[in-house]
Amino acid sequence: MSSEFGSPGAPAAPLTILIVDDSPVMRSFIRRVVAMTGLEATIREASDGEGALEIVAAEPIDLVLSDINMPRMNGVELVRRLEAHESWKRIPVIVVSTDSSTVRVSDMLALGARGYVQKPFQPEALRAEIERVVG
Amino acid sequence: MPGTLADLRGVLAQSVGEVLEKMFFSEASEPGPKDRSIDRGICARVRFAGSPSGTCWLVLAEPCARTLAADFLGIDEESVGAGQCGEIVAELANMICGSVVSRIESESRFELSPPGFEVAAGPGPEAAEVRFALESGGLWAAVELDAEAEVQ
Secondary structure, three states: EEEEEEOOOOOOOOOOEEEEOOHHHHHHHHHHHHOOOOOOHHHHHHHHHHHHHHHHHHHOOOEEEOOOOOOOOHHHHHHHHHHOOHHHOOOOEEEEEEOOOOOHHHHHHHHHEEEEOOOOOOOOHHHHHHHHHHO | OOOOHHHHHHHHHHHHHHHHHHHOOOOOOOOOOOOOOOOOOEEEEEEEOOOOEEHHHHHHHHHHHHHHHHHHHOOHHOOOOOOHHHHHHHHHHHHHHHHHHHHHHHOOEEEEEOOEOOOOOOOOOEEEEEEEOOOEEEEEEEEOOOHHHHOO
């Protein structure tokens, strides 16, 4: 699953962003938010952590936006696997989840996630977090 | 933890309003007594496990689900498929449930089940319910805490 978009004023180096969520409509929504940032980006999509790891193994990924509650492999295990890998641990992960308990947020940041956005979120909140993490 | 059923209803109403406003730029108002648009609506159910555990239900009138899906996906209503209407109700239920649980207890871990469309076991008399009218139809939501955590 992929799509591409960009804007004339965006930085020259395109990013490859991986969206991981078991909800197709949520993936579409996040794709729209990414487009709003003006970043020149290629989007990859996976419906769970296992699918995400297959994509990460196959091509360079610059940013992962991941849900937590997913079938097969959840976002907690995905972050754990990325952090345990010599090459993949450099990939920043922003968690996008309905779970906003303080312990969950601190757990995920301690595991290595670089950001956390709680659903429901205003598009501007996710956009700001993406821009903060990718600099 | 809400002390009464009215408190839990207030939490649910706040959560529904927050999700609609933030993700759908939509406002909800209390419906009149004759709003029957949800009678044949799309239903979703989400279980949450933690402290406390319980169940959230959501029913959305089909035209309303179509409008919200179109807004969410940035497409025309005519382009929204039946599957996408179901997916948007499931995602809405998921977010409302997450918001409710976060308001009830923000210091504990909890797990949400994937939203399901099997709602044969509806809420019991101890559930908190809210009904809202959206632009193109009605919304009904309920939350019920498991027995050991039931409110008064």
